[in-house]
Amino acid sequence: MRQIRWSDNTPIKVFVLKSNHALHQKFAQKKLNILPYKLDRIWNKLTFSGLGVAPTIVATPELLIKAVSTTPGALGYMENVTKEDVVNVIQISL
Numbered sequence: 001m002r003q004i005r006w007s008d009n010t011p012i013k014v015f016v017l018k019s020n021h022a023l024h025q026k027f028a029q030k031k032l033n034i035l036p037y038k039l040d041r042i043w044n045k046l047t048f049s050g051l052g053v054a055p056t057i058v059a060t061p062e063l064l065i066k067a068v069s070t071t072p073g074a075l076g077y078m079e080n081v082t083k084e085d086v087v088n089v090i091q092i093s094l
Helices: 022-031 036-049 061-070
Strands: 013-017 056-058 074-078 089-091
Touching (some): 013 061, 022 036, 056 061
Parallel strands (some): 013 074, 074 089
């Protein structure tokens, strides 16, 4: 959350779904071991203090994949990732 650039100096751009989206809730709880509302509080604190950059919220998983695949340095998460999908996606196994 505090790291704003990759090792090659490319800015990190994080894409997430809305906090009430089922996939976002699964990601927060299963991969980050945190409740979504607590994750929101952490992002808000880092953003408002100037120590971090808030993620970009997208409406659907399809838009998340599109955003990650077309944005240099982007990172996101997805439930079912295929070989054709982008590299910087964290797969959620349920």
